[in-house]
Amino acid sequence: MGTDKISVGAFYNPHLAEEILANHGLIEHLAMADPPEKHDPHFPQIKQRFALLLHDYIGQLADALSPHALERARRLADLYQSPWVAEHCQCVITQDGRYNVDYVFPPVYTREMLARYIANARILQESLGRPLVLEQIPRYFRADLDEISEGDFLREFFEASGATFLLDVAHAWLQAHYQGKEVREYLLSLPLDQVTELHVAGVTEYSDLQGPWIAPVEPSDEMLDLAAWVFERIPRVRGVTFDAFSTILQPGTIPRTLERTRRRLGLA
């Protein structure tokens, strides 16, 4: 992925490998959420044709990363030749390791947490010899435990660690929705000048949540409009990725979404 051109891609869904290979060109890069299966017959070709981005679970930056986690990330980043590696702005496992929600969940935005993120992100980048992008995660329920805003947390994190921003439009839409904010106003509170990668995704209704949440579905027209609006405001963006990774993802969804995304963002 060069510095001059914006690459458009999707997540590697192994059950759709043939369709992905057939749409090389429309799809330029693939984010890798899981390591390739040992017997995946398509992976050698996938690796040859597409730029690959490490988007696996590396570890949570709230705590020190284990040597095992660093070694695993290094091995995968080298295998993919990933130009940057991604992690989520999340804290999902308790310090004693006893409880793990095993799903993206954001930290409380405090000075103490920020210092932990900065220190561990520096170690991670140094250890991998590759830059980090950090993806923001929405919060479903109110928790008045923050000392600083999410935008300030991210801005200070990027400035101090040298990492940059992976902005997920659907996450932003959900965060604004559940905080009762106007989404464009909320987006302007985030460090948009730091965005390296943009995630485009859909949301769907969940009965347990009595409302919308992250889902491996196509973005609505409204979501793509929002992506197009923010795309005008992220001058350093290098990649746009359709964020959908699931065994239930249907054939046709990735090519259709990338065509719509390219058209709406003027990247046809």
Add this chain to the structure above:
Amino acid sequence: MNSRDAQDVILRLLADGPYRSTAMGGRGADAEVAAVLARVDLPALDRFGRFLCRHYYRERVVHYFKYCRALAPLVGRSPEAALKTEEFKALMPGLILGERASAQRVLDLLRRFLTADAEPVRAKIPYWDDLIAYQGAFFLSDAVPSAQPLAPFPARAETTQFVELGFDLPAVLPRLLRPFEELPMPLRTPVRLLLARSQHGEVTAIRCSDTLKTLLDSLTGEVAPAQVAARLGVDAGSFERTLRQLESLGAVVAQESFSSSHVGSDLPAASAKG
């Protein structure tokens, strides 16, 4: 309590159903935890906790019961539908994500769901119960074990499972995931598998001979390896190599870790990752 500890309180509320129920009832929290609870929208947190619980088990059912899922059109029931039942809904407040006892309760529900009135299914797929036993063992291996106290000598890990099957399932499993005209039929023959869970959560299944089972059953943690080898009439050198391999798989826990640089090929070759 610092903010990292406050985060842990929230994570436990989300992952631990009984803890959350207690908090929702306003009981049992110490002053520091109560201060965190007071600043959180608890009814919304409870909804998110239920969402996470269903998501957590759905991911695992989809992953570990993939062979039952592939056969769903043939049998008219898919395993993940068990998570939409009233029975699962009633189970949720008592579940702790990752806990082995919780995984066992979900597995019991899955078994009931997949084997209820299953005679017509068994008539079509004679190895249906074997399939459930095989996948269930992997499902259970995924759960985080409680810390096993270290014995003086190498001991069989508590997470090690033996799965006794009436069919040679591993031989046909990959074919179940590809389109087929005639249902793949494994050989009807007794097969014993050993499932081991490594320290990092990787689960390995290998065919387990009577000798290997006897060996593992002898590893109580109270007897020195040389003595076990002598009792079984096995050469001490190859016995130690086997122990090393079993430890690297997680089937055996030992106080002094064996070097992993000696893993050879003494174990049966057929191994499968779930």
